[in-house]
Amino acid sequence: MKEVLEILKREIRNVSKDSSLFLILLLAPILYAFMYGSIYLNKGEEKVRLALIDNDGTAISRTLTQQLNSTPMIEIVPSSNISEAQEMMFQGEVQGYFYIQSGFEKNIFSLKQTNVNLVLNASRFLPSSDLLSTATKVCLTVGAGVRKTYFNKQGMGEDEAMKMTNPINMDYRPLYNSSMTYGAFLLPGLLAIILQQTLLIGVAAAFTSEREEKKLLSLYQISKQSISKMIFGKSLLYFIVFMIFGFFFSVVNFSVFDVEVRGNYFDLAVVSALFIATIIVFGMLIGSFFKTKLFAFQVLVFSSYPIFLITGYSMPYQALPRFVQMLSDMLPTSPFLKTYISIVQAGGSLSDNLNSVIHLVILWIVFELLLILRIKYLVKI
Structure with a gap:
């Protein structure tokens, strides 16, 4: 020793x-x-800038825009057209753009499927992945709200309308890294x-x-x-x-x-x-x-x-x-x-x-x- x-x-x-x-x-x-x-x-990014072009200008399209902007992940930057949004993305001012086409609300009320476009700068995979996940959740939520309103107008009660709106309820629980x-x-x-x-x-x-x-x-x-x-x-x-x-x-x-x-x-x-x-x-x-x-x-x-x-x-x-x-x-x-x-x-x-x-x-x-x-x-x- x-x-x-x-x-x-x-x-x-x-x-x-x-x-x-x-x-x-x-x-x-x-x-x-x-x-x-x-x-x-800070562990993760917040308020990632996303350009948004709203060519519909209706109540539902404005609701969708507000819902996107109210999330911790997204900061909406209004844009007048796709060319302007693309230029902002190329300059690094935004990480992508969200395009709401004309006829968005009309198609929804006509019970037709309507499309929105999300274009992301995937060279930065972390913010683009977070933007995709958040935008998808918001679109599903707004879409579910519209369907529920429609079923309510058809005379269905709240519970029945909710079941018709969301027939599969997924209970998602991220373990160990709850903030993802x-x-x-x-x-x-x-x-x-x-x-x-x-x-x-x-x-x-x-x-x-x-x-x-x-x-x-x-x-x-x-x-x-x-x-x-x-x-x-x-x-x-x-x-x-x-x-x-x-x-x-x-x-x-x-x-x-x-x-x-x-x-x-x-x-x-x-x-x-x-x-x-x-x-x-x-x-x-x-x-x-x-x-x-x-x-x-x-x-x-x-x-x-x-x-x-x-x-x-x-x-x-x-x-x-x-x-x-x-x-x-x-x-x-x-x-x-x-x-x-x-x-x-x-x-x-x-x-x-x-x-x-x-x-x-x-x-x-x-x-x-x-x-x-x-x-x-x-x-x-």
Whole structure:
């Protein structure tokens, strides 16, 4: 134990003296978490501008316009014709246009189907998807109101008219992300990726620094030639610091960004501890193959986005190409995010995600064994 404490003190001195390591390991996690998290503070867009051309100018068309404009999602921008609306969309002033054709009310009262046109700038898929969903609901609601009025005039009672208006009543209940916003979906995973990447880059660079400055052999001697003590001593500082960061994220950041933890905090702490331990060993293993700390920084900094993409978080795992799925399975991020998101968003537990937990344990054991072999090789040359 004496050797482990000596290595721990040595690691604290090394990190405190190295400004780049100090920044990436101690300051970057907090700065990145608040900086990137604040981007999605509102979680979703509101009052997206939509041009509207009303060529009917009747009571029902005005009701439809008012209903669209009263939703939190849509801000109606009146337009005199389609050409003007298209120009506004091309200039980026609106995200699309809604066209009410002449004869709209007449067709409705004649019991004929009438059409409206919604043209959207789908290059911005998030607002266009939200606009489509909102406009569809409003059109269905207004259409149902018109039908109900017609049935009432035919002498039907309220209940009978309602049943005729809406013969299939769908009880829609969005779970876990009730606001159906991209920010609420992304924020928990984003904070986990920030925790991972700062730890991975810092640990890898710290280990590369040992090799670059030819201190690896002296570290081996301090550990009394015990590679397990050497790994444990170097890991201890990072494990303690990043467990504190993990607690800070789940309590402070989640509170600031209004992210609810639906599961058990103990389960979250256990899977986070296992993940952090795995990333530390993984980082040392990667760092052992670099010869300079600068090169390690350069390579690993650009790995953040690719790692996030192949974890199956932004794109469903089943939709990834087979070889990408294989790469994803080799990263501790993938099983961790499955368990982490299940606990945070769905209220799951470790037992609900046993396969992912076992997957993470296997990766930790494999990385640990590979690191031991790699260190044995390095201290002999």
